[in-house]
Amino acid sequence: GAALPVPDKQVASVCPYCGVGCQLTYNVKDDKILFVEGRDGPANHGRLCVKGRYGFDYAHHPQRLTKPLIRRADAPKVPHATLDPDRMMEVFREATWEEALALAAGKLKDIRDTSGPKSLVGFGSAKGSNEEAYLFQKLVRTGFGSNNVDHCTRLCHASSVAALLEGIGSGAVSNPVMDVTKAEVIVIIGANPTVNHPVAATWMKNAAKNGAKLIVMDPRQSDLTRLAHRHLQFKPDTDVAMLNAMMHVIVHEGLADRAFIESRTMGFEELKKNLVGYSPDEMAPVCGIAAETLREVARLYATSKGSMILWGMGVSQHVHGTDNARCLIALSLLTGQIGRPGTGLHPLRGQNNVQGASDAGLIPMMLPDYQKVVEPAVRARFEKAWKLQPGTLDAQPGLTVVEVMHAIGDGKVKGMYIMGENPAMSDPDANHAREMLAQLDHLVVQDIFLTETACLADVVLPASAFPEKTGTFTNTDRLVQMGRQAVNPPGDAKQDLWIIQEIARRMGLDWNYKHVSEAFDEMRKTMPSIAGITWDRLEREHAVTYPCTEEGDPGQSVVFVEDFPRDSGRARFVPADIIPAAERPDAEFPMVLITGRQLEHWHTGSMTRRATVLDAIEPDPVALVHPLDLAELGVKPGELLTIESRRGKVSLYGRADESSPRGAVFVPFCYYEAAINRVTNDSLDPVAKIPELKYCAIRITAGGTP
Numbered sequence: 045g046a047a048l049p050v051p052d053k054q055v056a057s058v059c060p061y062c063g064v065g066c067q068l069t070y071n072v073k074d075d076k077i078l079f080v081e082g083r084d085g086p087a088n089h090g091r092l093c094v095k096g097r098y099g100f101d102y103a104h105h106p107q108r109l110t111k112p113l114i115r116r117a118d119a120p121k122v123p124h125a126t127l128d129p130d131r132m133m134e135v136f137r138e139a140t141w142e143e144a145l146a147l148a149a150g151k152l153k154d155i156r157d158t159s160g161p162k163s164l165v166g167f168g169s170a171k172g173s174n175e176e177a178y179l180f181q182k183l184v185r186t187g188f189g190s191n192n193v194d195h196c197t198r199l200c201h202a203s204s205v206a207a208l209l210e211g212i213g214s215g216a217v218s219n220p221v222m223d224v225t226k227a228e229v230i231v232i233i234g235a236n237p238t239v240n241h242p243v244a245a246t247w248m249k250n251a252a253k254n255g256a257k258l259i260v261m262d263p264r265q266s267d268l269t270r271l272a273h274r275h276l277q278f279k280p281d282t283d284v285a286m287l288n289a290m291m292h293v294i295v296h297e298g299l300a301d302r303a304f305i306e307s308r309t310m311g312f313e314e315l316k317k318n319l320v321g322y323s324p325d326e327m328a329p330v331c332g333i334a335a336e337t338l339r340e341v342a343r344l345y346a347t348s349k350g351s352m353i354l355w356g357m358g359v360s361q362h363v364h365g366t367d368n369a370r371c372l373i374a375l376s377l378l379t380g381q382i383g384r385p386g387t388g389l390h391p392l393r394g395q396n397n398v399q400g401a402s403d404a405g406l407i408p409m410m411l412p413d414y415q416k417v418v419e420p421a422v423r424a425r426f427e428k429a430w431k432l433q434p435g436t437l438d439a440q441p442g443l444t445v446v447e448v449m450h451a452i453g454d455g456k457v458k459g460m461y462i463m464g465e466n467p468a469m470s471d472p473d474a475n476h477a478r479e480m481l482a483q484l485d486h487l488v489v490q491d492i493f494l495t496e497t498a499c500l501a502d503v504v505l506p507a508s509a510f511p512e513k514t515g516t517f518t519n520t521d522r523l524v525q526m527g528r529q530a531v532n533p534p535g536d537a538k539q540d541l542w543i544i545q546e547i548a549r550r551m552g553l554d555w556n557y558k559h560v561s562e563a564f565d566e567m568r569k570t571m572p573s574i575a576g577i578t579w580d581r582l583e584r585e586h587a588v589t590y591p592c593t594e595e596g597d598p599g600q601s602v603v604f605v606e607d608f609p610r611d612s613g614r615a616r617f618v619p620a621d622i623i624p625a626a627e628r629p630d631a632e633f634p635m636v637l638i639t640g641r642q643l644e645h646w647h648t649g650s651m652t653r654r655a656t657v658l659d660a661i662e663p664d665p666v667a668l669v670h671p672l673d674l675a676e677l678g679v680k681p682g683e684l685l686t687i688e689s690r691r692g693k694v695s696l697y698g699r700a701d702e703s704s705p706r707g708a709v710f711v712p713f714c715y716y717e718a719a720i721n722r723v724t725n726d727s728l729d730p731v732a733k734i735p736e737l738k739y740c741a742i743r744i745t746a747g748g749t750p
């Protein structure tokens with residue numbers, strides 16, 4: 045047969061998909077990626093999953109945007125169309141960069157000047173680099189003039205971060221994933237790592253095979269449950285009942301770590317008082333787990349030499365997401381299972397840079413490094429660093445992702461700049477979100493494809509894909525890693541950092557960052573946690589863990605060894621009570637919808653559905669339904685069914701799947717043909733403003749039009 049092409053260069057980079065942050069090598073010939081190999085990074089030791097290994101050719105897809113686009117004057121914004129990117133091109137005309145940037149920034153400036161700074165909003169991206177996130181939030185805060193900046197962390201771990209900041213003073217993980225290999229007991233709750241953090245899952249499997257006791261707590265079965273010592277298949281929405289019952293056991297059987305509680309924590313008495321009504325006998329019927337199992341698992345967790353908790357969106361995406369995370373934090377504090385290798389708390393971060401984008405300040409209540417916008421001293425520090433007049437920075441937290449959609453309806457938000465996010469697919473109650481996006485006076489979208497969101501834009505700016513730029517990315521373990529440019533952007537597409545700067549200049553900011561490292565250097569000066577990481581060191585070592593506060597600091601992979609980063613140095617117990625889901629099943633909508641991801645596809649699918657191998661494996665929108673429910677509906681596996689809620693409906697193919705209990709249906713949110721977020725509920729957790737993407741009431745009928 046023909047000889048395989050030989051690469052003309054190899055570029056050391058990282059994976060563009062999940063927060064595990066596997067290091068990889070791009071093998072390139074003639075400005076095209078030929079294939080990808082794993083590299084020996086701290087998180088992956090050479091391993092890659094199917095997305096990292098095969099999901100690269102989206103960058104060369106013919107639908108890549110190669111020219112700036114301006115909406116034709118006579119082209120209406122149709123929020124409910126199922127969008128075919130090739131056909132949607134017809135509503136735009138090509139423009140020069142000069143014309144597109146002048147229109148994009150000019151109209152944002154007009155809206156700011158006539159309707160006020162708060163009528164503008166920016167959504168950045170957890171898929172962009174730290175430097176892009178940093179400059180984007182700086183643009184919104186200093187150019188738009190408010191804190192109306194957010195990104196998909198709001199849909200992901202906002203509740204975990206809120207609970208962690210409140211309880212232990214830091215929103216990031218306490219221990220790296222790899223610590224599962226040092227733990228005796230590993231609790232995985234509300235997460236399906238085999239699908240969503242596949243290489244991390246391999247370390248968990250290795251640990252279980254080497255004798256660690258894996259406890260999976262999840263209403264759904266997953267691949268890992270086969271290796272689990274116990275699978276607690278609790279009823280959806282009853283996390284707080286189950287976790288409080290475990291803590292009840294620990295307190296009442298004298299298994300709490302008194303010395304740790306006394307020397308390292310505060311608020312124990314309130315927690316203890318709150319646990320009174322949560323005995324395992326009382327909670328067993330609520331959560332559907334036998335009291336004896338709750339006792340056994342609580343004892344195991346409390347008494348092992350090292351117990352570690354890892355969690356995902358099953359914990360966070362509820363109206364009680366913050367309470368769920370508060371319970372996990374309390375469990376670890378109660379037993380002293382934190383601050384040592386093989387223990388601790390690990391919210392598995394989803395996107396490759398959701399940790400870094402949040403660290404860099406792409407959130408409406410915090411400046412970089414989680415410094416609160418409401419604190420005058422913090423604002424004064426940033427005003428000095430950014431050479432602004434004292435009193436310039438907005439003192440009020442800005443709007444969060446879902447709040448923005450409602451503010452558009454109220455006429456308060458009129459213009460948006462969206463970089464690399466796809467709220468038309470990812471927001472809950474997406475029909476409403478699309479109507480709101482269509483209603484904006486001015487929408488600027490910067491992306492690599494004509495996404496469902498870009499189709500509603502006035503100006504579309506063609507950006508760079510991951511392998512087309514250099515920048516730093518922070519994985520779920522707090523590892524800051526170097527992503528390196530391997531190929532050039534196609535046609536007239538530009539690097540995102542260049543585009544952000546061009547918009548900034550046209551809004552009156554005097555910016556001139558010549559190289560990405562200049563943005564990174566500025567970040568170091570304003571973010572104490574990465575102050576010790578130099579660009580040179582990243583170039584040399586590829587990855588450095590923060591906190592790394594001074595040059596030469598090796599970086600700390602396990603934190604909270606001696607104290608917690610709160611004023612008192614102590615962590616705080618925050619008790620939680622049961623709050624039901626916002627929308628429970630009833631006679632009209634008798635089933636429960638759980639949304640999530642699939643192994644082969646990533647989030648809204650804009651990249652993986654254009655990656656040949658991945659889309660060939662999972663090409664069609666599917667709903668995973670219990671076989672007995674399918675039979676009752678009269679739907680054979682592979683046939684069409686329609687899922688409907690009070691907000692919308694979609695039709696997709698039924699797949700028989702026993703991993704969810706009867707009455708609960710799982711649907712991935714990556715299929716534009718059947719965008720399941722048209723069905724989901726936008727009720728919010730009151731603390732973190734995260735929507736309840738893991739629970740809403742639906743009905744299913746046989747048949748439908750895809």
Ligand code: SF4
Nearest residue numbers: 059062066093096243
């Ligand atoms: Fe990429 Fe995550 Fe897969 Fe690693 S586990 S190759 S980071 S998608």
